[in-house]
Amino acid sequence: MKPAITVLGTGRMGSALVHALLKAGHRTVVWNRTLEKATPLAAAGAVVAPSVQEAVEAAEIIIVNVTDYPATAALLRGDVATALRGKLVVELTSGTPHGARDVGKWAAAHGVSYLDGAIMATPDFIGTEHGTILVSGPRRAFDRNEDMFRALGGNIQHVGEDLGLANAQDSALLALMWGALFGALQSIAVCRAERIDLGELARQWTATAPVVEGLVADLIKRTAAGRLAADDETLSSLSPHYSAFQHLVELMEVRKLDRTVVDGYDAIFRRAIAAGHLHDDFAALSQFMGKAG
Structure with missing residues (x-):
C-alpha cells in the first residue's frame, strides 16, 4: 500500500x-x-x-x-x-x-x-x-x-x-542560469542602444548558442583537470577575450549604459592579468572566483 x-x-x-x-x-x-x-x-x-x-x-x-x-x-x-x-x-x-x-x-x-x-x-x-x-x-x-x-x-x-549537497548543486546551477540571464539583459541593453531589433538578437543567439555551450563545457572540463595554462587544445586565451571585452566597455561608456555587471567582469579580468595570466586559457579565471581576497 x-x-x-x-x-x-x-x-x-x-x-x-x-x-x-x-x-x-x-x-x-x-x-x-x-x-x-x-x-x-x-x-x-x-x-x-x-x-x-x-x-x-x-x-x-x-x-x-x-x-x-x-x-x-x-x-x-x-x-x-x-x-x-x-x-x-x-x-x-x-x-x-x-x-x-x-x-x-x-x-x-x-x-x-x-x-x-x-x-x-x-x-x-x-x-x-x-x-x-x-x-x-x-x-x-x-x-x-x-x-x-x-x-x-x-x-x-x-x-x-551529505544533506547540503542538493542545495549546493542548486546554487551552482542557478549561478549558471543567472549568468546567462544577466548576460541576456546586458545584450538587450546594447541592442536597444544601437537600435538592433530584439528579434534579430534572438535569431543570432540561436545560431551562436552551441558555441557558448561548448565553451562552458570546455571551461568546466579544463578547470576540473587543472589545465589552466594555454595548450594545443585551448579554444581561447584571456588575451583575445579581454581585448573584445574592452570594446563592449567602450560601447557602454559611449552609450551611457549601466556598467554594474561589466565592472564586476572587468575586476576579475584585471586580477588575473595582474597575476600574469593574460596568455593562459580562459579557465585560469577560475582561480579568481573563489574566496574573496
Missing part, C-alpha cells in the same frame, strides 16, 4: 507536487497558511487539513514547500515536532547547504528522518519525465521511498549522503 503523504505549502509549486502525487495514487493531505489556496486541491482528491498538527498526524511522509527554512522551522518545531517522530520529512524549500545540515541535526535530535531536496524545474515539469529534483541525505530513506520521488519527476537524483 502506498504511503499517505502530506504537503505543507500549496503555492504553484506545492500544488504541482500534490497533483503529481494524486495522479500516482497516493493519499495526499494538504495544508496552506492561506486556506483558500489549498481548497481547490480538494476537488482533485486531496484532503485539506485545518492545521499543521493534523496534517502531520495524517501522513507517513511530510513534504515541505514553503518560503524558506525559517518558515519550515516555524511550522514544524514546537508541539508539532512530537507528531513527526518516526516519520520522514522531505524539505523541498529553497535554502542553503548549511541550512539543510542544520535542519538535519535538529531532525536527528527529534527522531525524525530527513531528506533535503532542490527542485530544478518550473511547476509545469513536475510529474513529467523531464522533472528534475536533486535529493541529498540518507540513501536508505531515499531508496525506501523512490516510487514516491519518481511520481514527482522522471529525473530524480540522489546526489549524496
Whole structure:
C-alpha cells in the first residue's frame, strides 16, 4: 500500500507536487497558511487539513514547500515536532547547504528522518519525465521511498549522503542560469542602444548558442583537470577575450549604459592579468572566483 503523504505549502509549486502525487495514487493531505489556496486541491482528491498538527498526524511522509527554512522551522518545531517522530520529512524549500545540515541535526535530535531536496524545474515539469529534483541525505530513506520521488519527476537524483549537497548543486546551477540571464539583459541593453531589433538578437543567439555551450563545457572540463595554462587544445586565451571585452566597455561608456555587471567582469579580468595570466586559457579565471581576497 502506498504511503499517505502530506504537503505543507500549496503555492504553484506545492500544488504541482500534490497533483503529481494524486495522479500516482497516493493519499495526499494538504495544508496552506492561506486556506483558500489549498481548497481547490480538494476537488482533485486531496484532503485539506485545518492545521499543521493534523496534517502531520495524517501522513507517513511530510513534504515541505514553503518560503524558506525559517518558515519550515516555524511550522514544524514546537508541539508539532512530537507528531513527526518516526516519520520522514522531505524539505523541498529553497535554502542553503548549511541550512539543510542544520535542519538535519535538529531532525536527528527529534527522531525524525530527513531528506533535503532542490527542485530544478518550473511547476509545469513536475510529474513529467523531464522533472528534475536533486535529493541529498540518507540513501536508505531515499531508496525506501523512490516510487514516491519518481511520481514527482522522471529525473530524480540522489546526489549524496551529505544533506547540503542538493542545495549546493542548486546554487551552482542557478549561478549558471543567472549568468546567462544577466548576460541576456546586458545584450538587450546594447541592442536597444544601437537600435538592433530584439528579434534579430534572438535569431543570432540561436545560431551562436552551441558555441557558448561548448565553451562552458570546455571551461568546466579544463578547470576540473587543472589545465589552466594555454595548450594545443585551448579554444581561447584571456588575451583575445579581454581585448573584445574592452570594446563592449567602450560601447557602454559611449552609450551611457549601466556598467554594474561589466565592472564586476572587468575586476576579475584585471586580477588575473595582474597575476600574469593574460596568455593562459580562459579557465585560469577560475582561480579568481573563489574566496574573496
